[in-house]
Each structure stands twice: as C-alpha cells, then as structure tokens.
Amino acid sequence: MTSRLEALCMEKGLKMTGQRRVISQVLSEADDHPDVEEVHRRAVQIDPRISIATVYRTMRLLEDAQVIERVDLGDGRARYEEATADHHHHLIDTRTGRIIEFASPELEAMKERIAHELGYKIVGHRLEIYGVPLDDAADCARDEEERP
Amino acid sequence: MTSRLEALCMEKGLKMTGQRRVISQVLSEADDHPDVEEVHRRAVQIDPRISIATVYRTMRLLEDAQVIERVDLGDGRARYEEATADHHHHLIDTRTGRIIEFASPELEAMKERIAHELGYKIVGHRLEIYGVPLDDAADCARDEEERP
DNA sequence: GTACTTGCAAACGTTTTGCGTGAAG
DNA sequence: CTTCACGCAAAACGTTTGCAAGTAC
Numbered sequence: 001m002t003s004r005l006e007a008l009c010m011e012k013g014l015k016m017t018g019q020r021r022v023i024s025q026v027l028s029e030a031d032d033h034p035d036v037e038e039v040h041r042r043a044v045q046i047d048p049r050i051s052i053a054t055v056y057r058t059m060r061l062l063e064d065a066q067v068i069e070r071v072d073l074g075d076g077r078a079r080y081e082e083a084t085a086d087h088h089h090h091l092i093d094t095r096t097g098r099i100i101e102f103a104s105p106e107l108e109a110m111k112e113r114i115a116h117e118l119g120y121k122i123v124g125h126r127l128e129i130y131g132v133p134l135d136d137a138a139d140c141a142r143d144e145e146e147r148p
Numbered sequence: 149m150t151s152r153l154e155a156l157c158m159e160k161g162l163k164m165t166g167q168r169r170v171i172s173q174v175l176s177e178a179d180d181h182p183d184v185e186e187v188h189r190r191a192v193q194i195d196p197r198i199s200i201a202t203v204y205r206t207m208r209l210l211e212d213a214q215v216i217e218r219v220d221l222g223d224g225r226a227r228y229e230e231a232t233a234d235h236h237h238h239l240i241d242t243r244t245g246r247i248i249e250f251a252s253p254e255l256e257a258m259k260e261r262i263a264h265e266l267g268y269k270i271v272g273h274r275l276e277i278y279g280v281p282l283d284d285a286a287d288c289a290r291d292e293e294e295r296p
Numbered sequence: 297g298t299a300c301t302t303g304c305a306a307a308c309g310t311t312t313t314g315c316g317t318g319a320a321g
Numbered sequence: 322c323t324t325c326a327c328g329c330a331a332a333a334c335g336t337t338t339g340c341a342a343g344t345a346c
Contacts, residue, residue, distance in 0.1 A: 017301065017344085036335080051303045056336065074220055074274070076311095077335060091263060094271055102266060107258055111277060114252055118239055120279035126222070127275045129259060131268035165319085165326065184311080199328045204311060224336095225310060 003028035005067060005082065012065045022046045023058045033071055033079040033090075033099055073099070073128065089127040151176035153215055153230065160213045170194045171206045181219055181227040181238075181247055221247070221276065237275040 005024040009016055016024075026042045027034075034042070040055045059080060062068045071079045073092060088103040107127070115122045153172040157164055164172075174190045175182075182190070188203045207228060210216045219227045221240060236251040255275070263270045 015300075015345095019302075049303085053304075053337085054302060057301085060337095072220070072222060091266055091268060093268070100266055100268075102262060104258070104262055107255075107262070110252070110255055110258065111275075114250060114255070115239060115277055115279050116282070118248055118250060118279075119282050120239060120241070120248075120277070121282050122277055122279045123242055124278040125276060127259075128273060129263055129268075129270055130272040131263050131266075131270045134264070134267050134269050163320095163325080167327075197328085201312080201329075202327060205326085208312095 001025075005062070008067050009062070009065065012067065014061065014065055018047065019043075019050050019054050020058055020061075022050060023055060024062075027062070027068060027080065027082065033073065033081050035077045035079050037077075039080070072126065089129070091129045091131055093133065094130050095132055149173075153210070156215050157210070157213065160215065162209065162213055162215075166195065167191075167198050167202050168206050168209075170198060171203060172210075175210075175216060175228065175230065181221065181229050183225045183227050185225075187228070220274070235273075237277070239277045239279055241281065242278050243280055 003021075003025040005028045006016060006021055009020070009024060014020070022043050023039060025046065026039055030039075030042075036052070036055055036059060039059070040050065040052045043050045043055060059068065059078075063070055063080075066083050068080045069083045071081055071090065073079055073090065086103055087108060088101045089107075091100040091102060092098075093100070111125060111127075112122060151169075151173040153176045154164060154169055157168070157172060162168070170191050171187060173194065174187055178187075178190075184200070184203055184207060187207070188198065188200045191198045191203060207216065207226075211218055211228075214231050216228045217231045219229055219238065221227055221238065234251055235256060236249045237255075239248040239250060240246075241248070259273060260270060
C-alpha cells in the first residue's frame, strides 16, 4: 500500500526505496510526535533490516523536502510531525507528556506585528506552552493515575 | 567585589566558592546569551583554574535556584541569561545571530487565554521568532527567486 | 559502467558523571 | 573528623559521517 507521505515524497521527486517507504508509512500512521529512535523502533517491526542511520538520513531528507517538520520540544532530541500548511503550536502537558496542538490566527497576527515593529520580517518561529490540567492544578492528590 | 548574581545566590542560601563567585561575576557582566563554553572562556580569564565541568555544574545549580534561565535558541547548545521577573521572548536575526529581547503583555494574555480554553494552567512557555531585517528582506526574496 | 542508498562502526559536539584530591567547617 | 566542591578523564547522549558493499538503471 502507498502511504500518504509516500505519495507526497514522489510528488517532490524523491526516489522511494524500500526503507524510505517503510519510514514514510510509519510517519503516516503516527498521530504523535515520535523521535528518531521511536520511528526506528516502529520501522523495524515492519522491516528488521532498517538501521538507525538510515532513519536519521531519511528524516533529514524528508525535512529538507518539507514533507515533515522537526519539532523541538525541549527534551534534547528532535521530534517530528507531518508538515502542514497552517502554522500551529504545542501545549505540552508536563504531568503526562501529552502534546496538544493548537492554532491561533490572532496569535500569528500579533507575532507578525511585533516582529514588524522591531524592524524584522519573520522567517520562522516557535511557541511552546508547558502546562498542567486545570483539574489537577487544584487537586494534586491524583498523581499516580493510569495513563489512557 | 560582590556581583549582582553573587548577592542573589547568597540570598538563596547557596554556598559561594571562589569558582562560583567568578562564574557569577561573568554572568553578571554578560549582556548577551553565552553558552557554557563561552562562560568558561570568560571565567578562565579571571581564574585559569576553573574547569568546564565546574561551569556545567554551577550553571545547573544557578538554574535550579532560578538565578539564571536556560534559553534554547535552537543551535543545539544551552544558552543562559539572568532570570527576570517579567516574561520576555527572543527574536533571533538569522543573518547575524543577533538576539533581540522583547515583551508583550498582550501576547502573555492571549497565551494565558489559549491555555485556559484547552483546560490547562500554564507553568512555563517559550516563544522564539526567527527573522531577517526588513531592509534585507527584499534582497532575500530576490535571491530566492534567482535560485534554480 | 554510473549514481545512489544502505549498514556498520567510528566520530562528533554537548553534557554528565565517577573518582580521587582538596578545601572548609 | 565529615561534608561538600573541584579537576580530570571517561562515559553518555543524540546525531552525523566515512567507507565498503549493495541496489537500480
């Protein structure tokens, strides 16, 4: 089967090998923000001959082709998500590590305005919010709950 | 002489040794965002017996005590600045690497509102804008077009 | 043949750590 | 004495790369 990302890669003129197809499939099926090791772990379950070096090389390839985007969530390793047309940001639940994506046109506009006032044109930006659930913030007794 | 940061450290009950005093002095005098190697370079000029390991250890100590703040500017190493009461962010000039600090109460409010709507209480956040000077932006666009 | 991709292991740059020495109370 | 800080070198970490072998055309 051809994955969504594989189709995108071919549109961009990338040569699709077996390994690249598997990695594309893994990334297509991911609805989280896996790091390279996690992508490798999942890829190996489909084809055990894939090395971590190939995953690193392929991730860079896909990033350069703007098929995926690197997300730096401040945990010291690169995480990835599919590239999207609309800009969005991440709210990271510091209790569970869960990542919530959000977008805000108002915020985009404000950030554009701030840069302009400083005499700059934006070429990129990054916003991350770290938070705890409002429910838990009041009631901290329930730390050891099961993860969904 | 007692530096600003050294006084702060003592308030927090940190034991101040010769090395820590020198590092505090270096950080007090810095008006940029030095990385650990840079701090070490400057510290060694005051006292050549300071090792990089001590700088790393002291930076973490000061960070934990909230005397300094780690800033991740996406260049793969940790940079630092004095901790401030007011939240501010960074605009990074991608041409020169120059870092401009800015604050926006409106932005703080909006970000607070967004988190609340998602059911979260903010415990931290980070915004970085990467940009090019408006004057150069025209040249930049032309360069891009000329490329094949 | 050429041109590219892969796996492996070694190297890389940043950061941490184990350990023996040293300084301070 | 005990306790903590230090310097050094080695290790750990995520990532990149040199190289020889493999694949596709």
